[in-house]
Amino acid sequence: MPTAEVIAAGIGCTPDIEVSSDATTPGTAEPDVVPACVRTPVAGTRSKARQEERSVRRLTLMRNAEAFDRERLGYRLVKRAFDIVFSACVIAAAIVPSAMLCAAIAIESPGCPLYRQKRVGRIGADGRPREFTMWKFRSMVKDADKMKDALLAENEVEGPMFKMRDDPRVTRIGRFIRRHSIDEFPQFLNVLLGDMSVVGPRPPLPREVAQYDDWAMQRLAVKPGLTGPWQVGGRSDVDFDDMVRLDLGYIARRGVMTDLKLILQTVAVVFTGKGAA
Numbered sequence: 001m002p003t004a005e006v007i008a009a010g011i012g013c014t015p016d017i018e019v020s021s022d023a024t025t026p027g028t029a030e031p032d033v034v035p036a037c038v039r040t041p042v043a044g045t046r047s048k049a050r051q052e053e054r055s056v057r058r059l060t061l062m063r064n065a066e067a068f069d070r071e072r073l074g075y076r077l078v079k080r081a082f083d084i085v086f087s088a089c090v091i092a093a094a095i096v097p098s099a100m101l102c103a104a105i106a107i108e109s110p111g112c113p114l115y116r117q118k119r120v121g122r123i124g125a126d127g128r129p130r131e132f133t134m135w136k137f138r139s140m141v142k143d144a145d146k147m148k149d150a151l152l153a154e155n156e157v158e159g160p161m162f163k164m165r166d167d168p169r170v171t172r173i174g175r176f177i178r179r180h181s182i183d184e185f186p187q188f189l190n191v192l193l194g195d196m197s198v199v200g201p202r203p204p205l206p207r208e209v210a211q212y213d214d215w216a217m218q219r220l221a222v223k224p225g226l227t228g229p230w231q232v233g234g235r236s237d238v239d240f241d242d243m244v245r246l247d248l249g250y251i252a253r254r255g256v257m258t259d260l261k262l263i264l265q266t267v268a269v270v271f272t273g274k275g276a277a
Contacts, residue, residue: 061214061217078256082198084192086198091188094185102137109140109142118205119205120206121223121224122221134196196224196226197224201225218248228247
């Protein structure tokens with residue numbers, strides 16, 4: 001019986017690679033080992049290649065968006081100066097009320113009254129989004145994040161975002177401070193540190209960003225904010241796609257007067273609690 005032939009051709013062949021054939025030499029149990037010159041010029045799978053192509057396309061988009069935001073240098077300097085002064089004044093004025101609220105939260109639900117969470121901020125100079133630690137007053141029971149997977153089927157918002165109007169994890173105090181956005185006040189510390197701005201798109205969770213398409217990724221082109229068009233445009237009454245449209249509209253027309261208008265509209269929303277979950 002003739003020995004099986006293996007013909008291998010490739011770029012930069014390495015003669016020391018061996019390939020086993022399915023044929024066996026009569027009288028032996030071992031298959032023939034045929035020296036072959038084999039080298040695969042492209043590795044991986046079709047899905048991996050598509051994923052890498054998507055990653056390159058997204059990185060290019062983010063770099064373009066980052067360059068677009070850097071063109072507004074004068075506006076960014078004015079905005080940063082306002083963020084520092086405004087956040088410092090709010091923090092100074094809110095120290096005593098915040099201490100009282102922390103005590104009330106701890107009495108109703110044992111645990112730290114402050115809640116920290118990893119969020120995704122704006123993209124960096126390399127075109128990649130940056131993560132930071134965001135602070136809030138705790139409005140849910142302790143270890144609420146561990147209970148979230150069991151509630152995903154109750155999500156009331158389409159897309160990579162979770163909202164539930166009657167979330168059982170929310171405490172009584174939590175419902176009040178969420179309705180009036182008081183739970184967001186510790187983020188003025190994030191504003192003072194430069195992680196956030198007073199006005200801008202809300203910072204998403206890393207797991208949400210992992211589900212973003214190229215269109216949604218554009219909302220990360222600017223620094224995230226405490227308030228923005230989504231907060232004054234309906235909050236929990238707005239679905240994910242509408243939120244992205246509002247954010248992209250803000251990014252396109254952002255300016256000092258736009259920011260001041262959104263801040264004034266936010267004050268009204270805080271007092272009325274309109275659109276809160």
